[in-house]
Amino acid sequence: MAYDDLRGFLSTLEKEGQLLRITEEVLPEPDLAAAANAAGRIGEGAPALWFDNVKGFTDARIALNVHGSWANHALALGLPKHTPVKEQVEEFARRWDAFPVAPERREDAPWRENTQEGDDVDLFSVLPLFRLNDGDGGFYLDKAAVVSRDPDDPEHFGKQNVGTYRLQVIGRNRLAIQPVPVHDIALHLRTAEERGEDLPIAITLGNDPVMAIVAGMPMGYDQSEYEMAGALRGAPAPIATAPLTGFDVPWGSEVVIEGVIESRKRQIEGPFGEFTGHYSGGRRMPVVRIDRVSYRTNPVFESLYLGMPWTECDYLVGPNTCVPLLKQLRAEFPEVQAVNAMYTHGLLAVISTRKRYGGFAKAVAMRAMTTPHGLGYITTVIVVDEDVDPFDLPQVMWAMSSKVNPADDVVVLPNLSVVELAPAAQPAGLTSKMIIDATTPVHPDTRGNFSTPTKDLPEAKDWAAKLQRLLSEARG
Numbered sequence: 001m002a003y004d005d006l007r008g009f010l011s012t013l014e015k016e017g018q019l020l021r022i023t024e025e026v027l028p029e030p031d032l033a034a035a036a037n038a039a040g041r042i043g044e045g046a047p048a049l050w051f052d053n054v055k056g057f058t059d060a061r062i063a064l065n066v067h068g069s070w071a072n073h074a075l076a077l078g079l080p081k082h083t084p085v086k087e088q089v090e091e092f093a094r095r096w097d098a099f100p101v102a103p104e105r106r107e108d109a110p111w112r113e114n115t116q117e118g119d120d121v122d123l124f125s126v127l128p129l130f131r132l133n134d135g136d137g138g139f140y141l142d143k144a145a146v147v148s149r150d151p152d153d154p155e156h157f158g159k160q161n162v163g164t165y166r167l168q169v170i171g172r173n174r175l176a177i178q179p180v181p182v183h184d185i186a187l188h189l190r191t192a193e194e195r196g197e198d199l200p201i202a203i204t205l206g207n208d209p210v211m212a213i214v215a216g217m218p219m220g221y222d223q224s225e226y227e228m229a230g231a232l233r234g235a236p237a238p239i240a241t242a243p244l245t246g247f248d249v250p251w252g253s254e255v256v257i258e259g260v261i262e263s264r265k266r267q268i269e270g271p272f273g274e275f276t277g278h279y280s281g282g283r284r285m286p287v288v289r290i291d292r293v294s295y296r297t298n299p300v301f302e303s304l305y306l307g308m309p310w311t312e313c314d315y316l317v318g319p320n321t322c323v324p325l326l327k328q329l330r331a332e333f334p335e336v337q338a339v340n341a342m343y344t345h346g347l348l349a350v351i352s353t354r355k356r357y358g359g360f361a362k363a364v365a366m367r368a369m370t371t372p373h374g375l376g377y378i379t380t381v382i383v384v385d386e387d388v389d390p391f392d393l394p395q396v397m398w399a400m401s402s403k404v405n406p407a408d409d410v411v412v413l414p415n416l417s418v419v420e421l422a423p424a425a426q427p428a429g430l431t432s433k434m435i436i437d438a439t440t441p442v443h444p445d446t447r448g449n450f451s452t453p454t455k456d457l458p459e460a461k462d463w464a465a466k467l468q469r470l471l472s473e474a475r476g
């Protein structure tokens, strides 16, 4: 099932019992964010939340926690809601192989219904803005898909980028944006600023659920997020032409904001409670001038709570980080079996691999650190044997505890790049990185006293089924 817009997905969530309408009147702060924060604390079937009775707003429709459980993530991919997380990752990886699927251009985008332009632009009259964490420095649009083009190659469809970059509302027509240097929009902005030019952008809010997934996905620079959305949806992604910039934007967005990142201007942005479970602090960031807003009648404002994991952000960027890493590694090392990079947006990754020869596992780890995601995030890589499941943390701990001789198996590399937000970096943006090789040494690496590993007895599987049957009979 492919959803063309957020509304279609919300109605499926409701039918599946995965959307909760809160009808009582609530305060915009702290109730909206506190409810979304709480959704991350009530277990893996948590619903999306819908609010339309918010004190102080006459006309608000707010959706929160839309991807915020494995059940909702499964439904976003058109899978049954009880699909186990590992199966979701495997299915995601299978669909990746259909990339690229050309998008379908449509004319009648619903966000053309209403427009504000020039001096009339006033975000406060379109969106019911509210703060998330109690130390945040302002209102944020934190689940937007932002479209920009390479100023040196504007007609290249693949180099047109769609990425999620959080935006602080700093005026009725002004935003501050945080382009992390390893991300594609930072390359676009750098090129524009080197030419002394503004960078046009289109900011799309309230998107179909697969668009939100691909916008936060670390793909190659010239790979199109729309063509990946088509692969994941199993149907071409519907796109439309944004009226001011001419950029390709999702057909079904609730709101499309167009303008420019003003060349070489910076303004204090933040603090903002981050995916690392820490605040960002206040930092100088580029500034957006909004020239046009297009929006559906009665727009739904979709926002995402993030902070101390797990939150919606962790579900949203879990599989979409694991799968690109798996595919990018396998392209060069077919021995790689699986990647789990679901903790704190993949600041840590666990990789299972077969080994060609001694030292191979460390090479795989170093390659992971130079993928698009690895450059800016992966700080620790744990490599395990091919028969250890990276998603089974007790197995990973077994490998770490039984296979690692720290003097040779732990490698620390100094002064590598990481997002400034990584709290342990020193200075911000630079860190040492660690490889923990928890694989069994193979020739010519003869270290250790590894005898034949014990395996579960062949009969144990049948016995497990029998024990479960007997137990449920005994319990009635």
Ligand SMILES: Cc1cc2nc3c(=O)[nH]c(=O)nc-3n(C[C@H](O)[C@H](O)[C@H](O)COP(=O)(O)O)c2cc1C
Binding pocket: 142, 143, 161, 162, 163, 164, 165, 166, 167, 178, 179, 180, 181, 182, 183, 184, 185, 215, 216, 217, 218, 219, 304, 313, 316, 317, 372
């Ligand atoms: C909710 C959310 C907020 C994000 N905020 C930012 C941000 O402010 N700046 C940034 O550079 N990346 C941010 N990211 C991460 C990028 O969207 C993600 O790493 C993506 O792969 C970047 O793609 P790109 O390399 O094509 O630009 C955010 C991701 C999510 C899911």
